Amino acid sequence: MSGLFEFNALSWLAIILVLLFGAAFVFRRVGQTVTGNAPKFRDMPYGAAFGYVLAAALLIFAVWYYLQPTVTDVGVPNAGVMFFRWAIHGFLIAAIAAFLFRLLGRSIGTAGSKKLFRTMPLTASFGILVILIYAFVAIFAGAIAPHGQAEVFGTANIMAGGDPALGGDPAFPLGTDQIGRDILSRLIYGAQNTVGIAFITTCLAFVIGGSLGFLAATIQGWLDELLSRGVDVLMAIPSLIFALLLMTIASVWAARLGVPLTVFMVLIIALIDSTRVFRLARAVGLNIVVMDYIEAAKLRGEGLGYLVFKEILPNAMAPLLAEFGLRFCFVFLTISSLSFLGVGIQPPLADWGTMVRDLAPFINFAAFAPTAAITPLLAAGAIALLTVAVNFVVDWMLHKSSGLKE
């Protein structure tokens, strides 16, 4: 059984694909015969038929995989199946929570908010729910967290779940980190530190970049030239290295002035990110200033402030919002990167980026101790969840505002 007929993973894949191609052909032909040549099947491209069949095959595989036992015959946990089950459960819980939240929104509140919820897609209500939960946790972190963020307990126990039989500790449901701090409490405080700082930074970047960008688009001439070339110079320097450089300088000042380094970090990241916002705002603004209503406002004798904030800004809201969602996530990751390198949010303040870094080695346990391996992923998951939620909401807002224009 060697040589020609030796099956490896690749040849299995090839066989499956060939079978699927055949199935797609049969599917389309059967569809045509059964429905008596309905346009849906008659005009179906072969690629689309293949897509349907492939999707069906993947769905069957997912169900089969979900039903596999979590522990193998020899008693080793089957990590793949466990993670897959967690993902499915998480997805279902999220969907149900979003659905219930939307139902709640539809029945409670003013007529306006009810109408808003009626037309809202499930993704958006999920995003809003997540953001609300994050905001709640961030604001009331001190009251919610069972322990302080810097409180060190005797033992380092990374087993999540709090089940003594599996080696957990009921006092610390998500375990304790490498120097014995409660991970749950640090996650909760992390929401306050990381999200709060990222939000402030992003807002600052938008205020600086947005107003300068619109100003450049409205006034044009030498001001535009000056600002645009300045931004070009700033953007030419790799942003993380530039931020590091500035942070190094700032750390000297911070010590001398007695201002927390975090304030400098916010300013520096806001400055660097505002260059991206500037370019977008300027490009969008240039398209708007050529409109006749801007000319009409100029001829009326309106001042610069009115032109920028009352005439241009409302029309630039859609692209700026989309950018806000993305920019927020980037700022978030930049802060985490800086924290990773040791110049960001300073210990003992809890920060999700630092938490991922500190616990990262445990990811290697995934194959035989899935519960231990998720410890670093908790903080990463918190980042990912918020990123997804923000983008869902932004997508929905974009869709809504573009629909208004039609």
Next chain:
Amino acid sequence: MSDLLKIRDLRIEGRSDETWTPIINGVDLDLKRGEVLGLIGESGAGKSTIGLAAMGYTRDGVRISGGSVEFDGIDLVTASARVKRDLLGKRIAYVAQSAAASFNPAHKIIDQHTEAPVQHGVAKRSTSVEDGIELYRKLRLPNPDEIGFRYPHQVSGGQLQRAMTAMAMSCRPDLIIFDEPTTALDVTTQIEVLASIRNIVDEFDTAAIYITHDLAVVAQMADRIKVLLRGDEVEEAETREMLSHPKEDYTKSLWAVREFQRPEKPPAPADAVPVVSVRNVTAAYGSTDVLHNVSFDIHAGRTVAVVGESGSGKSTTARCITGLLPPRQGEILFDGEVLPADYRKRTKDQLRQAQMIYQMADTALNPRKTIGEIIGRPVRFYGGLRGAKRRERVHELLDQIELEPAQYYHRYPSELSGGQKQRVGIARALAADPKFIICDEVTSALDQLVAEGILRLLADLQDKLGLSYMFITHDLATVKSIADEVVVMKDGRVVEHGPKTDMFTPPHHPYTDLLLSSVPEMDPDWLTDLLAERGVDNLGDAAVDKM
């Protein structure tokens, strides 16, 4: 001969807010080989929708809900995508309104021309190129041998429209659908395109559906005319029959639009100080002069129409008056006083006195503001009115432009029709309580009936408020109906200037004569007569160049 296209009880629906609303309510249509049918109606009448349905196609969010579209025995409503693919482009072709937007700017014209024949296997690329050059020659394009090897932006609008007609002809289709092919063109260019379309359709005996809102144009092109109103057929008849004896009231009202005419007011006394006086203005974009020594006066309560083709400097003159483009030489006087050249240096009161109404109401109104905010801003800005008083004044203005205040105050511009938007533009200008208003092509984007309503409104307002208008237009019918004086411009110079009656009675300046004679008339023989008179080589651009 049998019918080429047979539409029976065609019903089309469009989706808005999750529900399907009817757009076309059962229209029948027959077209024989070699016949030209004119489809006419206001915007929203469903002309283009029927035109597209004749190809078995609907736009996104629109569906055919009933009836049949039979092309040469094939029902396009139920035909498979493959069957339609074989027909479209090969036996049925489409010419869109804006050739500039329909050509791909990244490819040469000839490459786009040969695409359909090569794809359908009608001809090889080399023969198709030769055929394209032949068609360009037939359509009287200049330099037919090399024009196809240019990119779309290197060719003028009228030429591009003809190149698109050539492209539609490339497979020698049985049916061509022309969707407002000359609406975006100047009168002098329009003639060229009309003449060449007519010749080539005759020569190849192609059937055509010609969609337009311009009656005079359809009179030249069509054998039969079908009038549509909000998705229903009003009537259909042979062109001559339809023009001389329209049966339905709606058709008669369409015909009557051209008859709105305002008597010319007596000339202003010789010693009166003009409201606006343009004195020897020369202006430039960069280093090229676009206005040369332009002078004219606008007196109180009178309308001065400035006419000319695109590029003649009409709008540039307006920009000089408003101060957006400070002139290089010369000055603008307002009530006898010299205005600062730059609008930024003018006082608030000077800015208030002169207002402007724009051609495209879509871009002239901020889409993110309600009608109340748009009109209310100048009320507050100039008049200093706030709160209830401001609201009251806006209501008053909405009354003046004949829009129900309670209904429109909180709406956004996107919820208004084109004519209503233009009215809001007028109200915004009136809100400043001006003496003088510049109307920049305010009716050219509107249907004739709607445009007529706007013209009547402007005339009424002039009588009530004693306004002076500078009316920029390329449409001589509009000039006829509203102007007291006419200024004819060409290449940045004033060619002729005088009272309206003088302008419309010979002898004219040769350019005025060309403009006047290029305006299509309702007489179906007009184009034929004009061609006989001028000769085919003396149309449009060619005629202008010879001057």
